[in-house]
Amino acid sequence: MNAVRLSGVTKTYGAHRAVDSLDLEIPMGSVYGFIGPNGSGKTTTIRMILHIIHPDQGEIEVLGKCETRASNNRIGYLPEERGMYKKMSVKRLLTYYGMLKGMAKRDARRAGAEWMERLGLGEWLDKKVEALSKGMAQKVQFISTVISAPELVILDEPFSGLDPVNLEVLREAILELRNAGSTVIFSTHDMSMAEQMCDSIFMIYRGKKVLDGTVAGVRASYRADTIRLKLSGGRAVLDDLEGIETINDMGTEQEVRFSGDSQELLQRLMAVTTVNRFEISEPSLHNIFVRIAGPEAEEVAHV
Amino acid sequence: MSKVLTIAFTEYLNAVRSKAFIVGIIMMPIMMGAGLIMQVLSESNVDIQERKFAVLDESGELYDYLEEALEARNSGIYKTGKIEFKGLGAVGEGLEVESSGGGESASLEEDELAIREQYLPAFSMEKYEHGDESRSAELVLSDRVRNGELFAFVVIGKNILAERTRPKDQVYYYSASSTYKDLSKWIRSTIQDKVEDSRFAAKGIDLELVADLQRLITFDARGLVEESIDGEEVGGEEDNDIQSFAIPFGSVMLLFMLIMMSAPQALNVVLEEKMQKISEVLVSAVTPFQLMLGKLAGTILLSMTLSLVYLGSIFIATHYFEMEAMIPMRIYAWFLLFQLMAMAIFSSLFAAVGAACSEIRDAQSLITPGMMILMIPMFFLVVVLKSPDSALAVGLSLFPPATPMLMMLRVAIDPGPPMWQLILSVILTAGFTVGCVWAAGKVFRIGLLSSGQAPTLKNLVGWVFSK
Numbered sequence: 001m002n003a004v005r006l007s008g009v010t011k012t013y014g015a016h017r018a019v020d021s022l023d024l025e026i027p028m029g030s031v032y033g034f035i036g037p038n039g040s041g042k043t044t045t046i047r048m049i050l051h052i053i054h055p056d057q058g059e060i061e062v063l064g065k066c067e068t069r070a071s072n073n074r075i076g077y078l079p080e081e082r083g084m085y086k087k088m089s090v091k092r093l094l095t096y097y098g099m100l101k102g103m104a105k106r107d108a109r110r111a112g113a114e115w116m117e118r119l120g121l122g123e124w125l126d127k128k129v130e131a132l133s134k135g136m137a138q139k140v141q142f143i144s145t146v147i148s149a150p151e152l153v154i155l156d157e158p159f160s161g162l163d164p165v166n167l168e169v170l171r172e173a174i175l176e177l178r179n180a181g182s183t184v185i186f187s188t189h190d191m192s193m194a195e196q197m198c199d200s201i202f203m204i205y206r207g208k209k210v211l212d213g214t215v216a217g218v219r220a221s222y223r224a225d226t227i228r229l230k231l232s233g234g235r236a237v238l239d240d241l242e243g244i245e246t247i248n249d250m251g252t253e254q255e256v257r258f259s260g261d262s263q264e265l266l267q268r269l270m271a272v273t274t275v276n277r278f279e280i281s282e283p284s285l286h287n288i289f290v291r292i293a294g295p296e297a298e299e300v301a302h303v
Numbered sequence: 304m305s306k307v308l309t310i311a312f313t314e315y316l317n318a319v320r321s322k323a324f325i326v327g328i329i330m331m332p333i334m335m336g337a338g339l340i341m342q343v344l345s346e347s348n349v350d351i352q353e354r355k356f357a358v359l360d361e362s363g364e365l366y367d368y369l370e371e372a373l374e375a376r377n378s379g380i381y382k383t384g385k386i387e388f389k390g391l392g393a394v395g396e397g398l399e400v401e402s403s404g405g406g407e408s409a410s411l412e413e414d415e416l417a418i419r420e421q422y423l424p425a426f427s428m429e430k431y432e433h434g435d436e437s438r439s440a441e442l443v444l445s446d447r448v449r450n451g452e453l454f455a456f457v458v459i460g461k462n463i464l465a466e467r468t469r470p471k472d473q474v475y476y477y478s479a480s481s482t483y484k485d486l487s488k489w490i491r492s493t494i495q496d497k498v499e500d501s502r503f504a505a506k507g508i509d510l511e512l513v514a515d516l517q518r519l520i521t522f523d524a525r526g527l528v529e530e531s532i533d534g535e536e537v538g539g540e541e542d543n544d545i546q547s548f549a550i551p552f553g554s555v556m557l558l559f560m561l562i563m564m565s566a567p568q569a570l571n572v573v574l575e576e577k578m579q580k581i582s583e584v585l586v587s588a589v590t591p592f593q594l595m596l597g598k599l600a601g602t603i604l605l606s607m608t609l610s611l612v613y614l615g616s617i618f619i620a621t622h623y624f625e626m627e628a629m630i631p632m633r634i635y636a637w638f639l640l641f642q643l644m645a646m647a648i649f650s651s652l653f654a655a656v657g658a659a660c661s662e663i664r665d666a667q668s669l670i671t672p673g674m675m676i677l678m679i680p681m682f683f684l685v686v687v688l689k690s691p692d693s694a695l696a697v698g699l700s701l702f703p704p705a706t707p708m709l710m711m712l713r714v715a716i717d718p719g720p721p722m723w724q725l726i727l728s729v730i731l732t733a734g735f736t737v738g739c740v741w742a743a744g745k746v747f748r749i750g751l752l753s754s755g756q757a758p759t760l761k762n763l764v765g766w767v768f769s770k
Contacts, residue, residue: 047752050587052583052586052587052752053752075587076587077587078584078587079580079583079584079587081580081583082580082581082583082584083576083579083580083581083584084579084581084584085317085579085581086579087317088317096309096313097584097588099305099306099309100306100309100310100585100588100589101588102305102306141584144584145587
């Protein structure tokens with residue numbers, strides 16, 4: 001059964017088509033990554049899934065229903081732009097958000113305290129939000145999203161701006177949610193994080209879906225044409241060869257995409273230079289991302 | 304519904320716990336109290352500096368009369384009363400104390416003293432005889448006023464008592480302080496009296512007879528008379544300025560003040576949440592309409608709390624001073640109903656503007672029309688107060704958003720508007736309130752997630768009618 005299903009969804013802002021005929025199925029219990037450069041349509045897709053904005057065309061079904069909204073208590077949503085009441089204590093804030101998700105006051109208070117303890121923020125429960133560091137605040141925001149143990153958790157850029165230690169804590173917390181049975185959707189620029197955590201990924205670029213499937217499946221589909229080389233003649237040798245589509249020069253090594261038979265490429269290279277390394281490698285999600293989105297995604301992918 | 308209540312109570316608690324609210328609610332009575340104290344203090348510290356003026360009486364007939372009148376006036380510039388003298392230092396400057404107990408043997412603590420307190424400045428005058436041929440009397444005396452020797456001077460024309468006077472026979476008053484009118488008024492009326500008397504006397508008319516014939520009639524303004532259950536005539540009580548003016552006017556001003564104190568809160572919290580990016584977090588838990596209703600309910604609760612404090616104080620004070628009959632209970636009830644409706648109208652308007660804007664500056668310019676709607680009924684207060692049943696007053700008070708203010712005014716003026724008008728106004732205002740909340744809800748939903756440039760009024764109208 002799918003937690004989320006989109007079919008033929010289109011959203012236009014004026015002349016700009018933010019999302020174009022999007023079909024997507026997100027199975028229950030999976031961790032699904034939404035990747036794509038800024039302005040590609042990730043947040044618009046998420047907002048449509050949550051019925052915060054309405055699509056111009058198409059159908060969206062969430063948790064088996066077409067009218068499931070963000071306000072549904074079975075959903076937890078952490079928006080990309082998130083703020084908190086600075087003057088409230090963490091305890092009161094978490095209790096408030098828990099109650100807005102339909103929890104009884106006592107349950108919300110207890111769950112808030114448990115989560116704070118679990119994420120190593122136990123002693124900050126009675127402090128005011130304004131006293132928290134950025135990393136702590138981000139963890140508190142995460143807790144406010146998952147405090148009511150929702151079946152579907154949607155996190156828009158949950159890791160942006162986190163230091164490696166906090167990032168690891170949050171990663172574990174998300175995987176725990178998955179293990180507890182929740183479906184987790186998150187958007188990210190961080191390809192390695194998506195690669196580590198996601199069962200499946202979905203990449204949107206200029207409003208269109210360009211990738212969708214399991215991480216292993218996506219990488220396998222790009223496997224054959226990526227070859228990592230270390231040549232005595234260096235990069236210059238590659239310039240005259242036919243069939244090479246792109247060259248990613250990494251200094252002493254080069255990563256190339258070759259449209260033909262890789263064995264034939266090896267023979268042609270051996271005829272002109274000494275081949276120190278010839279590895280048919282699986283491209284990283286990063287490489288795939290850059291390959292699809294082009295040079296403009298290069299900067300984004302390094303964020 | 305429970306989510307709306309959760310938002311409302313959180314909003315309410317945030318507001319009432321804030322320093323601004325606590326300071327505001329305490330400061331208001333303190334400031335009002337301080338105002339009263341200042342008034343009392345300033346009353347007891349009135350300007351009692353002597354005003355000296357010179358009189359150049361060219362007629363030679365009026366100076367003595369003025370002197371006599373002046374003496375009589377100066378003897379009436381003291382208030383007298385009795386105080387209990389309790390020990391040390393109770394008598395301050397400016398008080399003349401006379402022992403009324405009549406004996407040194409009386410205990411000082413228990414002694415009762417008569418006090419004479421001056422509350423008006425004394426006037427003094429001097430006769431000026433002009434002897435200097437080189438300069439005019441006006442110049443000489445003006446110099447003396449400038450030097451501070453005199454406060455003013457009067458030149459009385461030669462033929463002031465003649466039957467027909469020419470311009471040069473008038474009375475001319477010269478002073479450097481044109482805003483101080485007491486002296487000129489006194490001189491004018493004193494001379495006027497004398498001149499009138501002398502005119503009557505010249506015609507051989509008995510002055511006592513004139514005074515008797517000119518005595519004032521008694522005129523007593525009273526309310527209507529009704530028949531009680533026992534068949535007796537009741538009512539017809541003397542008109543009371545507090546009841547006929549202060550209560551209607553005061554109730555509208557209080558209503559206006561309560562709206563001004565609470566409704567902008569809706570704009571502030573919504574705009575602050577939007578600026579701090581809290582709005583999207585909230586709409587991930589509740590619908591925008593629930594969020595807005597919660598904010599409205601919180602703001603209305605806040606305003607009702609203020610009302611409770613102020614109306615409660617008035618209620619307790621009127622009972623304490625046994626003046627409760629002045630403000631019938633129905634006035635409290637109507638006040639609360641009109642406050643509720645006005646708060647719903649204006650809070651929803653303010654919340655919508657808060658949601659539509661991303662910056663305080665934009666909100667301030669967009670809220671101006673809303674403030675105008677709130678202010679306009681205030682311009683008609685005097686008109687409605689004078690003729691509460693005129694076609695204009697009825698028309699204005701029936702149609703929202705002016706109803707809460709103007710109908711409140713009419714309710715507080717005895718005997719109040721007919722019941723059908725009250726019912727109609729409540730129905731119309733309730734309908735208008737629902738319309739406002741609905742329209743604000745539409746603007747709120749779209750505005751909350753919009754960013755960038757503030758919408759124009761035209762945009763807002765478009766949002767209201769968008770799907």
